[in-house]
Amino acid sequence: MIDERFDAIVVGAGMAGNAAALTMAKRGLKVLQLERGEYSGSKNVQGAILYADMLEKLVPDFREDAPLERHLVEQRFWMMDDRSHTGLHYRSDDFNEEKPNRYTIIRAQFDKWFSSKVREAGVTVLCETTVTELAQDAYGKVIGVRTDRLGGEIHADVVVLAEGVNGVLGTRAGLRERPKPDKVALAVKEMHFLPRETIEARFNLKGDEGVVIEAVGTISGGMTGMGFIYANKECISLGIGCLVADFQRTGQTPYGLLDRFKRHPSVAPLIEGSEVKEYSAHLIPEGGYKAIPQLFGEGWVVVGDAAQLNNAIHREGSNLAMTSGRIAGEAIFQVKSRRDPMTAENLALYKKMLDESFVIKDLKKYKDMPALMHTQSQNFFLTYPQLVSKAMQNFLRVDGTPKVEKEKSSLRSFIEARSWTGLFGDAFRFARAWR
Amino acid sequence: MHIVVCIKQVPDSAQIRVHPVTNTIMRQGVPTIINPYDLFALEAALELRDKLGGEVTVLTMGPASAEDSLRKALTFGADRAVLLTDRFFAGADTLATSYALATAIRKIGTEFATPDIVFTGKQTIDGDTAQVGPGIAKRLGLLQLTYVAKISKLDLEARTIEAERRAEGGVQVLQTRLPCLVTMLEATNQIRRGAMKDALRAARAPIVKWSAQEAGVEDISKCGLRGSPTIVKRVFAPSPRTEKATFIELAEQPAEALIEAIFQRQPNLEAELATLARGY
Numbered sequence: 127m128i129d130e131r132f133d134a135i136v137v138g139a140g141m142a143g144n145a146a147a148l149t150m151a152k153r154g155l156k157v158l159q160l161e162r163g164e165y166s167g168s169k170n171v172q173g174a175i176l177y178a179d180m181l182e183k184l185v186p187d188f189r190e191d192a193p194l195e196r197h198l199v200e201q202r203f204w205m206m207d208d209r210s211h212t213g214l215h216y217r218s219d220d221f222n223e224e225k226p227n228r229y230t231i232i233r234a235q236f237d238k239w240f241s242s243k244v245r246e247a248g249v250t251v252l253c254e255t256t257v258t259e260l261a262q263d264a265y266g267k268v269i270g271v272r273t274d275r276l277g278g279e280i281h282a283d284v285v286v287l288a289e290g291v292n293g294v295l296g297t298r299a300g301l302r303e304r305p306k307p308d309k310v311a312l313a314v315k316e317m318h319f320l321p322r323e324t325i326e327a328r329f330n331l332k333g334d335e336g337v338v339i340e341a342v343g344t345i346s347g348g349m350t351g352m353g354f355i356y357a358n359k360e361c362i363s364l365g366i367g368c369l370v371a372d373f374q375r376t377g378q379t380p381y382g383l384l385d386r387f388k389r390h391p392s393v394a395p396l397i398e399g400s401e402v403k404e405y406s407a408h409l410i411p412e413g414g415y416k417a418i419p420q421l422f423g424e425g426w427v428v429v430g431d432a433a434q435l436n437n438a439i440h441r442e443g444s445n446l447a448m449t450s451g452r453i454a455g456e457a458i459f460q461v462k463s464r465r466d467p468m469t470a471e472n473l474a475l476y477k478k479m480l481d482e483s484f485v486i487k488d489l490k491k492y493k494d495m496p497a498l499m500h501t502q503s504q505n506f507f508l509t510y511p512q513l514v515s516k517a518m519q520n521f522l523r524v525d526g527t528p529k530v531e532k533e534k535s536s537l538r539s540f541i542e543a544r545s546w547t548g549l550f551g552d553a554f555r556f557a558r559a560w561r
Numbered sequence: 562m563h564i565v566v567c568i569k570q571v572p573d574s575a576q577i578r579v580h581p582v583t584n585t586i587m588r589q590g591v592p593t594i595i596n597p598y599d600l601f602a603l604e605a606a607l608e609l610r611d612k613l614g615g616e617v618t619v620l621t622m623g624p625a626s627a628e629d630s631l632r633k634a635l636t637f638g639a640d641r642a643v644l645l646t647d648r649f650f651a652g653a654d655t656l657a658t659s660y661a662l663a664t665a666i667r668k669i670g671t672e673f674a675t676p677d678i679v680f681t682g683k684q685t686i687d688g689d690t691a692q693v694g695p696g697i698a699k700r701l702g703l704l705q706l707t708y709v710a711k712i713s714k715l716d717l718e719a720r721t722i723e724a725e726r727r728a729e730g731g732v733q734v735l736q737t738r739l740p741c742l743v744t745m746l747e748a749t750n751q752i753r754r755g756a757m758k759d760a761l762r763a764a765r766a767p768i769v770k771w772s773a774q775e776a777g778v779e780d781i782s783k784c785g786l787r788g789s790p791t792i793v794k795r796v797f798a799p800s801p802r803t804e805k806a807t808f809i810e811l812a813e814q815p816a817e818a819l820i821e822a823i824f825q826r827q828p829n830l831e832a833e834l835a836t837l838a839r840g841y
Contacts (some may be wrong), residue, residue: 128758248765250761251764252760252761252764254636255757273756273757274754275754275756275757276757278757280757280761310777
């Protein structure tokens with residue numbers, strides 16, 4: 127065992143862990159961060175989009191040296207059937223601002239940079255060190271961690287669990303349950319490399335402008351899922367994810383879905399001639415507000431994906447991770463500065479501060495959305511996209527049919543597929559869940 | 562006992578790319594590792610230290626980022642790390658590298674303790690010359706044991722070392738006097754997983770950084786590109802072999818048939834051989 131004590135041990139060097147470690151070190155706490163990967167970012171997988179505001183609160187001048195790919199000027203939502211997509215595109219020159227709001231990033235590079243800021247703040251960062259379990263005293267209070275290194279037990283006043291979506295340590299210590307298959311999505315992603323000019327021509331971009339495409343529809347084969355395409359500088363991140371429970375239920379494979387997504391006539395031309403140099407997979411917490419586990423206890427707090435903090439509707443995860451990490455760090459500092467012990471009672475401050483932030487407020491707003499999407503997946507991801515595509519085509523195809531009849535036939539197809547009550551029910555349920 | 566281990570930070574060859582036009586190695590964005598051969602040297606040194614006491618100092622020459630490799634060596638359990646970094650060292654071939662490293666080892670001797678053994682890996686995976694180790698030995702006047710598979714005995718009182726050296730057709734057991742330089746063969750041991758206390762120390766330990774001047778280099782023209790007589794004239798990717806092997810029917814007199822086949826392929830060879838043979 128190591129004799130030296132730390133104020134806090136942070137398990138994990140992703141967005142949440144880095145935010146927590148950085149915040150505490152800046153406040154003068156003695157922090158140890160443990161990461162199982164070779165370096166921060168080597169194990170981390172995300173699409174990825176970075177939200178500037180949440181990072182600014184941690185590293186105000188991050189734009190000076192952070193490895194950013196493109197700032198987003200355009201968002202495309204696609205509703206797809208097998209041969210078409212109906213799109214809602216929003217592009218604005220307002221996004222070409224001095225301090226853009228969203229960027230595409232590549233996590234392996236970005237996290238290395240983020241970790242350098244954490245080190246500069248004075249955190250002791252140990253990589254290639256896996257925490258095997260939490261060290262607890264006779265009363266169950268968390269007093270430190272055990273690692274896979276010889277003599278690897280080390281103690282601290284508080285342990286910040288930023289261990290990622292699986293929450294292995296928390297589960298092992300009996301602090302929480304394992305995430306359930308209907309509360310996590312499995313996403314797979316490929317990096318398609320193309321010359322810069324080709325990407326800019328295909329996506330209608332200039333300079334460092336970037337675009338995001340998010341797609342739902344028959345691409346997920348009736349499962350609750352979503353596809354995405356992000357333009358980086360010299361590569362395109364392309365992926366698709368669906369609920370693990372849906373994969374179990376239908377027996378479909380993630381790589382099968384990805385392959386079909388890539389061959390879709392709306393997608394194939396975007397990646398034509400590219401070279402795939404990287405592929406990865408990741409679990410994403412999708413349970414929303416109702417899936418959030420206990421967030422604090424005797425000598426511990428949990429942040430980021432490990433706390434299932436992910437807004438599936440807005441596809442925001444990393445900013446919730448950064449914010450929860452920062453708030454946890456801030457709460458721990460406040461408890462410490464009052465010279466109070468790191469008890470559950472005192473650490474409840476973290477939950478209180480988090481409740482007041484956008485993190486919990488947003489998740490609360492959509493608390494019924496995950497369940498609706500999961501139970502109605504057949505309608506929302508298969509039936510409606512097909513109906514919309516058919517209606518659009520009917521609307522656009524000029525074939526001598528009077529317009530009135532066209533409109534009637536489109537409406538009829540909706541009613542036949544879902545009935546009046548079904549349509550109103552879906553609209554009502556959706557509106558209520560959104561509100 | 563004081564052991565110095567020379568290591569080199571190299572691009573991870575498993576992830577390397579060659580530029581299709583210039584044929585040069587694209588180092589940008591390629592992860593770096595400690596030259597794998599050097600890890601066998603480091604482990605051998607650490608084992609000796611654990612058995613007989615003393616200290617292990619790791620030494621490298623390279624850019625500031627080579628600090629990562631030194632920290633990793635400290636995590637494995639090395640006691641001290643020295644980084645030789647200076648723009649004057651850039652572009653060094655094996656002659657200039659061995660000069661710089663030998664100078665630094667001399668300085669390590671005066672600054673900390675005179676080394677009893679200097680270890681290097683057999684060769685690096687990016688240069689493949691196997692010249693730097695022997696070069697250091699020559700410059701420091703050390704006895705050298707190359708391609709060593711195992712240190713079988715080390716007697717600090719008698720100042721002798723016995724090593725097993727893999728040679729063609731068997732194993733040589735060699736004995737020599739200390740101080741000496743050893744270059745270690747691959748697959749002779751397995752680098753340890755550093756203990757928690759070493760990992761913790763490595764994350765925070767100061768790295769000794771020396772410029773050419775601080776390392777005691779007297780003649781800067783012997784360093785880096787200026788001190789390197791080796792010139793890379795051209796780098797090219799080998800073209801795939803197009804000529805196929807020819808099968809020869811087994812004849813009454815196979816040797817004659819073979820020669821005939823060779824002369825058929827190399828029409829000028831017969832005349833050339835005849836000219837050469839004329840003198841005998």
